[in-house]
Amino acid sequence: MGPRAPRNPQGEETEAVEPRKNGQDRKVSDELAETMRQGWADTERHDLEAVPQAAHTGRRRAALSARFPGERLVIPAGTLKVRANDTYYPFRPGSDYVYLTADQSEDGVLVLEPEDGGGHEATLYLLPRSDRENGEFWLSARGELWDGRRNSLTENARLLGLATADIRGLADLLADATGPVRVLRGLDAGVEESLRDKVTAERDEEFRVFLSEMRLVKDDFEIADLRFACEATARGFEDVVRALDKAQATSERYIEGTFFLRARVEGNTVGYASICAAGPHATTIHWVRNDGAVRPGDLLLLDAGVETRNLYTADITRTLPVSGRFTPLQRTVYEAVLDAQQAGIDAVKPGASYRDFHEAAQRVLTERLVSWGLFEDLSVERVLELGLQRRWTMHGTGHMLGLDVHDCAAARVERYSAGTLEAGMVLTVEPGLYFQADDLTVPEEYRGIGVRIEDDLLVTEDGSETLSSALPRGADDVEAWMASLLS
Numbered sequence: 035m036g037p038r039a040p041r042n043p044q045g046e047e048t049e050a051v052e053p054r055k056n057g058q059d060r061k062v063s064d065e066l067a068e069t070m071r072q073g074w075a076d077t078e079r080h081d082l083e084a085v086p087q088a089a090h091t092g093r094r095r096a097a098l099s100a101r102f103p104g105e106r107l108v109i110p111a112g113t114l115k116v117r118a119n120d121t122y123y124p125f126r127p128g129s130d131y132v133y134l135t136a137d138q139s140e141d142g143v144l145v146l147e148p149e150d151g152g153g154h155e156a157t158l159y160l161l162p163r164s165d166r167e168n169g170e171f172w173l174s175a176r177g178e179l180w181d182g183r184r185n186s187l188t189e190n191a192r193l194l195g196l197a198t199a200d201i202r203g204l205a206d207l208l209a210d211a212t213g214p215v216r217v218l219r220g221l222d223a224g225v226e227e228s229l230r231d232k233v234t235a236e237r238d239e240e241f242r243v244f245l246s247e248m249r250l251v252k253d254d255f256e257i258a259d260l261r262f263a264c265e266a267t268a269r270g271f272e273d274v275v276r277a278l279d280k281a282q283a284t285s286e287r288y289i290e291g292t293f294f295l296r297a298r299v300e301g302n303t304v305g306y307a308s309i310c311a312a313g314p315h316a317t318t319i320h321w322v323r324n325d326g327a328v329r330p331g332d333l334l335l336l337d338a339g340v341e342t343r344n345l346y347t348a349d350i351t352r353t354l355p356v357s358g359r360f361t362p363l364q365r366t367v368y369e370a371v372l373d374a375q376q377a378g379i380d381a382v383k384p385g386a387s388y389r390d391f392h393e394a395a396q397r398v399l400t401e402r403l404v405s406w407g408l409f410e411d412l413s414v415e416r417v418l419e420l421g422l423q424r425r426w427t428m429h430g431t432g433h434m435l436g437l438d439v440h441d442c443a444a445a446r447v448e449r450y451s452a453g454t455l456e457a458g459m460v461l462t463v464e465p466g467l468y469f470q471a472d473d474l475t476v477p478e479e480y481r482g483i484g485v486r487i488e489d490d491l492l493v494t495e496d497g498s499e500t501l502s503s504a505l506p507r508g509a510d511d512v513e514a515w516m517a518s519l520l521s
Contacts, residue, residue: 305347
């Protein structure tokens with residue numbers, strides 16, 4: 035890649051016409067500077083229409099405004115994070131910022147200014163197009179010649195359906211702000227510094243929690259995007275099955291790369307680090323090293339999700355026999371997990387306690403573990419009371435899903451894990467059994483077997499809909515599906 039000069043997170047122009055550096059200073063002649071000012075076509079786009087999400091973001095901002103009347107509200111997108119030296123990780127904006135704006139620009143900041151008559155005026159502060167006159171276009175660390183064209187402020191206003199302004203004036207505006215202010219912390223140190231004497235941790239935490247809880251119930255746009263994420267993810271799983279022979283000749287890396295290709299072609303990227311766990315690696319809950327062997331006779335636990343271009347992600351897991359057919363013991367463990375998942379799915383409905391589906395799945399898993407003789411002289415009830423099944427079940431049975439793979443994480447316990455399911459919520463159901471390779475408390479033949487089955491569910495008015503139903507779950511169905519892809 036080409037050289038990159040250090041970025042200024044606040045977008046300031048103090049170095050706008052300083053030459054970029056690549057090991058040594060570069061001199062810019064007056065003649066070259068004059069040449070670079072001239073001969074550029076006008077590329078402003080005048081035929082833009084608002085993005086489909088704009089109507090929804092406006093309604094969301096109105097709900098936020100109603101909750102905090104008379105207060106200035108500041109929601110940053112976040113800044114680039116250094117990967118090494120002068121290279122950066124791909125930028126992914128904060129989820130609350132996307133939820134309220136549909137924008138994905140680095141360093142953007144949404145400000146809701148309270149109005150005298152009530153309500154708020156929303157302004158999105160962004161970096162405008164590069165200035166060709168002063169050399170910013172090609173000399174600045176933020177120059178479009180290096181990083182690519184960005185929308186003008188006018189273009190963004192049309193696309194996003196809200197007023198826009200130059201981010202380079204925001205620091206002074208925030209510093210001069212009066213009255214109560216709340217900021218979403220942890221995303222932009224420069225914004226927080228501008229507000230350090232105007233905000234409190236307690237008030238800002240209340241703001242963060244409310245934003246998270248706003249996202250618990252999805253609207254039609256979000257549900258449609260999550261539905262597409264699941265469909266694209268299913269196609270990614272099909273790609274992996276077709277590539278299993280190549281994975282066996284290489285490693286889990288081939289599986290990771292195969293799914294990533296689908297995620298980039300159909301979406302933005304993967305929604306989280308893909309878990310491509312073959313053999314005993316399947317017993318590690320978050321195995322993301324993905325550098326192990328893929329062997330016939332082993333199971334492959336694939337936990338992966340496509341993140342759409344609107345940044346909503348699927349989160350699906352299938353446990354597949356690498357050879358295409360389960361061994362009898364693998365099938366026994368798999369069907370125990372499948373039955374537990376079905377019990378969990380059956381418990382997902384409006385009005386149910388959030389914990390119901392977890393408890394239903396845990397009971398089924400515990401019944402199987404007891405029937406296999408893994409607890410001497412203990413009843414199912416006693417094992418559940420002591421939580422002894424957790425040695426092999428390990429994790430919770432699901433979580434909310436949306437813009438984040440573990441969505442709405444800042445919501446209060448009483449609204450989330452101790453709350454009640456509502457129509458429009460989207461969550462995962464994902465029980466598992468994991469017998470570690472060195473676990474001497476289970477028969478030797480169980481050791482190294484890990485199975486998880488995960489689907490994404492939409493709570494409906496009268497039950498639930500499995501958004502990820504394109505992928506088979508039953509053992510016979512999985513084998514037939516794999517055979518059709520490998521033939």
